[in-house]
Amino acid sequence: MSTLVLAQITQLRQQLEDHNHNYYVLDNPSIPDAEYDRLLQQLSALEVANPEYLSTDSPTQKVGGAALAKFEQVTHQVPMLSLDNAFSEEEFSAFNRRIKERLMDNNELTFCCEPKLDGLAVSILYRNGVLVQAATRGDGHTGENITTNVKTIRNVPLKLRGDDFPEEIEIRGEVFMDSAGFDKLNAEAEKRGDKVFVNPRNAAAGSLRQLDSKITAKRPLMFYAYSIGVVTNGELPSDHYQQLAKLTDWGLPLCPETKLVEGQQAALDYYQDILERRSSLKYEIDGVVIKINNKALQERLGFVARAPRWAIAYKFPAQEEITQLLDVEFQVGRTGAITPVARLEPVFVGGVTVSNATLHNRDEIERLGVKIGDTVIIRRAGDVIPQITQVVLERRPTDAKEIEFPATCPICDSHIERIEGEAVARCTGGLVCQAQRKEAIKHFASRKALDIDGLGDKIVEQLVDRELIKTPADLFILKQGHFESLERMGPKSAKNLVAALDDAKQTTLAKFLYSLGIREVGEATAQNLANHFLTLDKVTAATTEALVEVSDVGEIVAKHVRGFFAEQHNLDVVTALLEQGIHWPELTPPSEDSQPLAGLTYVLTGTLNELNRNDAKARLQQLGAKVSGSVSAKTDALIAGEKAGSKLTKAQDLGIEILTEDDLIALLAQHNG
Ligand SMILES: NC(=O)c1ccc[n+]([C@@H]2O[C@H](COP(=O)([O-])OP(=O)(O)OC[C@H]3O[C@@H](n4cnc5c(N)ncnc54)[C@H](O)[C@@H]3O)[C@@H](O)[C@H]2O)c1
Numbered sequence: 047m048s049t050l051v052l053a054q055i056t057q058l059r060q061q062l063e064d065h066n067h068n069y070y071v072l073d074n075p076s077i078p079d080a081e082y083d084r085l086l087q088q089l090s091a092l093e094v095a096n097p098e099y100l101s102t103d104s105p106t107q108k109v110g111g112a113a114l115a116k117f118e119q120v121t122h123q124v125p126m127l128s129l130d131n132a133f134s135e136e137e138f139s140a141f142n143r144r145i146k147e148r149l150m151d152n153n154e155l156t157f158c159c160e161p162k163l164d165g166l167a168v169s170i171l172y173r174n175g176v177l178v179q180a181a182t183r184g185d186g187h188t189g190e191n192i193t194t195n196v197k198t199i200r201n202v203p204l205k206l207r208g209d210d211f212p213e214e215i216e217i218r219g220e221v222f223m224d225s226a227g228f229d230k231l232n233a234e235a236e237k238r239g240d241k242v243f244v245n246p247r248n249a250a251a252g253s254l255r256q257l258d259s260k261i262t263a264k265r266p267l268m269f270y271a272y273s274i275g276v277v278t279n280g281e282l283p284s285d286h287y288q289q290l291a292k293l294t295d296w297g298l299p300l301c302p303e304t305k306l307v308e309g310q311q312a313a314l315d316y317y318q319d320i321l322e323r324r325s326s327l328k329y330e331i332d333g334v335v336i337k338i339n340n341k342a343l344q345e346r347l348g349f350v351a352r353a354p355r356w357a358i359a360y361k362f363p364a365q366e367e368i369t370q371l372l373d374v375e376f377q378v379g380r381t382g383a384i385t386p387v388a389r390l391e392p393v394f395v396g397g398v399t400v401s402n403a404t405l406h407n408r409d410e411i412e413r414l415g416v417k418i419g420d421t422v423i424i425r426r427a428g429d430v431i432p433q434i435t436q437v438v439l440e441r442r443p444t445d446a447k448e449i450e451f452p453a454t455c456p457i458c459d460s461h462i463e464r465i466e467g468e469a470v471a472r473c474t475g476g477l478v479c480q481a482q483r484k485e486a487i488k489h490f491a492s493r494k495a496l497d498i499d500g501l502g503d504k505i506v507e508q509l510v511d512r513e514l515i516k517t518p519a520d521l522f523i524l525k526q527g528h529f530e531s532l533e534r535m536g537p538k539s540a541k542n543l544v545a546a547l548d549d550a551k552q553t554t555l556a557k558f559l560y561s562l563g564i565r566e567v568g569e570a571t572a573q574n575l576a577n578h579f580l581t582l583d584k585v586t587a588a589t590t591e592a593l594v595e596v597s598d599v600g601e602i603v604a605k606h607v608r609g610f611f612a613e614q615h616n617l618d619v620v621t622a623l624l625e626q627g628i629h630w631p632e633l634t635p636p637s638e639d640s641q642p643l644a645g646l647t648y649v650l651t652g653t654l655n656e657l658n659r660n661d662a663k664a665r666l667q668q669l670g671a672k673v674s675g676s677v678s679a680k681t682d683a684l685i686a687g688e689k690a691g692s693k694l695t696k697a698q699d700l701g702i703e704i705l706t707e708d709d710l711i712a713l714l715a716q717h718n719g
């Protein structure tokens with residue numbers, strides 16, 4: 047029996063040592079704090095029940111982790127300790143009761159209440175008012191010398207204000223990163239393809255413990271003081287809160303939520319108030335710290351191995367938890383975006399039970415390296431949707447399954463396309479996909495599209511919800527009676543709507559192309575497509591190579607257009623629309639004399655002052671010219687704006703005619719009358 051207990055204790059100690067190393071030394075924990083705390087409590091319970099196995103070496107008795115050898119070491123004359131935790135009101139009451147018993151005094155206590163900032167503890171030494179040394183907590187006795195790094199933190203004074211400070215004073219407090227700074231830092235890292243930080247605490251620790259203080263200087267770090275270490279030759283107020291207030295006179299920053307309260311109930315109210323405001327604070331906190339304010343009482347109470355008896359960290363519900371990824375499903379948004387959604391073993395995190403989390407897109411899945419069956423860390427801070435931040439690789443089961451992206455839409459079975467350079471994959475069945483139906487029809491009816499008078503969003507929603515229509519083509523089958531059956535629709539409006547639908551059948555090719563809601567095909571692009579191809583058949587059959595010839599159409603737009611018409615479902619809707627009588631005036635190819643520049647190829651380079659580059663290109667094309675992106679022997683003339691570079695040199699080498707912007711303006715004027 048007891049060997050079994052010893053084995054369990056040894057195993058837990060080893061596990062916790064490993065986690066301490068990851069967390070304190072490497073700033074890269076592999077499990078969330080809540081899980082770590084559970085393991086520590088398990089160990090503590092075993093040690094309490096089996097005192098013969100207690101050891102001063104146990105993680106239950108120690109503070110932090112060893113100082114990194116790459117930093118110079120600093121010895122703390124007054125040890126920097128940790129704090130005991132309370133996770134519930136009962137545990138907090140027990141703390142209060144223990145103190146009163148130990149003091150043999152049943153009077154209410156005065157507490158200094160402070161948010162428990164989620165960063166890392168540092169010690170900053172001022173000698174004659176000048177910052178001379180800063181160190182991390184390390185294992186509580188030996189920390190790392192990070193003086194140059196701490197000097198880069200904007201709200202840490204390099205010199206104290208006033209003249210009544212002690213000759214030597216060691217200020218202790220927390221270095222942390224506020225939430226906005228953290229989000230920005232991670233967004234930048236993600237853009238560069240660098241590793242992102244899991245949470246603001248690790249970002250702060252990783253930023254502060256850099257050998258190159260230039261890196262630290264770029265990180266949005268902040269400092270709040272919360273206690274005092276060594277003091278020589280100087281006077282300080284006698285109690286904790288009053289001491290903190292004095293620090294602000296000397297220019298040290300103090301958390302504005304710090305508050306003095308009387309008695310247990312007031313401390314509980316403070317906890318509740320801060321908990322309610324947790325998500326609106328600009329920085330992350332993981333609880334509140336409640337300290338006996340009276341220094342004489344603090345001294346009477348003293349310390350246990352790793353923490354003072356006169357303070358407690360009353361923790362908030364965890365914002366990071368650990369759970370299992372059961373499966374991944376793919377949701378189709380109303381614009382066709384395919385989002386992988388994680389189905390999780392339900393877990394209580396950030397105050398609610400979470401069973402789904404977004405995985406955003408394929409890049410995110412690759413970044414996380416997550417597989418189905420994995421144990422994952424879920425983070426839910428404030429009202430932000432829950433995220434998977436990390437995979438606990440050491441707990442990956444042998445049968446973990448790769449996440450497979452579907453090739454076709456789970457709703458309508460159309461192809462899913464993902465254009466290079468875009469993170470999002472999309473269903474191409476814009477007109478038929480149930481998930482996209484309402485948006486597609488609203489767009490179809492909108493003013494710049496078919497302009498169906500009176501067919502507002504609410505009506506479209508009702509028609510789709512009642513399954514009266516599935517695609518835009520179905521609109522034209524509806525009778526007055528169908529409309530009359532809708533909410534707030536009288537016979538007169540119903541009749542008008544039928545007439546409006548009939549009117550809308552007469553349109554233009556450009557408006558029709560626009561109404562189909564092809565991604566990235568706005569009004570102007572639709573117009574260019576119509577001008578270029580003249581008939582719908584030519585547009586639907588156009589290859590991407592043919593499409594990029596159209597003015598303002600690049601690779602991406604071309605791929606969207608091609609992808610749309612490659613989908614048979616979409617073509618079926620187009621056919622149905624034509625069968626319902628949608629029509630437009632035939633477009634004729636421009637005559638010879640409206641195309642005086644036919645057969646000529648121009649290249650535009652440099653900055654134009656009078657003309658907009660795209661307009662200039664479009665006008666040259668209207669006159670029949672080709673506008674190419676690069677100079678070659680086939681180029682007839684180069685139009686060189688200001689600061690023209692290599693294209694100009696090349697054109698000169700090839701002996702190609704060079705035009706200025708003024709020449710171009712004259713050329714356009716000559717042909718436009
Ligand atoms: N995920 C992991 O693998 C892992 C590993 C080790 C530790 N941890 C986590 O670290 C924590 C335990 O670490 P700990 O002992 O360093 O510290 P702690 O967070 O439990 O409490 C002590 C620390 O609180 C900080 N603090 C913030 N505001 C304060 C205030 N107003 N007054 C005083 N102190 C304040 C100080 O830095 C101090 O050192 C636990 O939350 C644990 O879950 C996690």
Ligand SMILES: [Zn+2]
Nearest residue numbers: 455458473479
């Ligand atoms: Zn679909």
